[in-house]
Amino acid sequence: MPTIFTHAVCATAIGHLYPARRLPRRFWVLMALCSMLPDADVLGLFFGIPYGHLLGHRGLTHSLAFAATVGLLCAVLAFRDVRSRVNRAALGCFIAAATASHPLLDALTDGGLGVALFAPFSAGRYFFPWRPIEVSPIGADFFGARGAAVLASEFDWVWLPSGALVLAVWVYRFVRSR
Numbered sequence: 001m002p003t004i005f006t007h008a009v010c011a012t013a014i015g016h017l018y019p020a021r022r023l024p025r026r027f028w029v030l031m032a033l034c035s036m037l038p039d040a041d042v043l044g045l046f047f048g049i050p051y052g053h054l055l056g057h058r059g060l061t062h063s064l065a066f067a068a069t070v071g072l073l074c075a076v077l078a079f080r081d082v083r084s085r086v087n088r089a090a091l092g093c094f095i096a097a098a099t100a101s102h103p104l105l106d107a108l109t110d111g112g113l114g115v116a117l118f119a120p121f122s123a124g125r126y127f128f129p130w131r132p133i134e135v136s137p138i139g140a141d142f143f144g145a146r147g148a149a150v151l152a153s154e155f156d157w158v159w160l161p162s163g164a165l166v167l168a169v170w171v172y173r174f175v176r177s178r
């Protein structure tokens with residue numbers, strides 16, 4: 001995994017693509033939380049669930065089906081007061097995208113097992129052919145040289161592109177508003 005807060009940075013950038021300018025605070029909170037949620041599966045390691053198991057690390061919670069379910073649940077439960085069905089669906093789709101961004105980023109890392117993107121329908125574990133992000137070891141101390149290398153790699157490959165995306169959205173909106 002990239003470090004947990006790097007997932008939230010990516011999700012925040014995705015949230016800026018939402019067409020409405022004003023969004024409820026819970027949208028941003030949920031985008032960040034749901035982008036980190038898939039790594040809740042590391043708890044399974046402490047209960048003896050093997051890494052490669054369907055419920056192991058990078059298993060079911062890292063699937064597109066899980067992301068879609070989280071998006072649907074948020075649309076139904078967290079945004080049930082949003083009157084427009086289209087807006088509710090769109091908010092749910094963005095939460096699903098934030099959740100799915102997690103396994104997609106994991107699939108760009110250079111270590112661990114691949115991501116069970118198509119669980120529970122397939123047990124296959126996948127990586128992208130290009131994996132520039134240094135993997136963050138589970139339970140790592142981020143204060144050593146390894147931690148610094150991981151953070152530097154995440155800065156280059158996630159924080160900078162995320163910042164560029166947010167900036168591009170701001171510029172686009174500024175130009176359009178004139």
Ligand SMILES: [Zn+2]
Pocket residue numbers: 001038039058062102103106
């Ligand atoms: Zn992960």
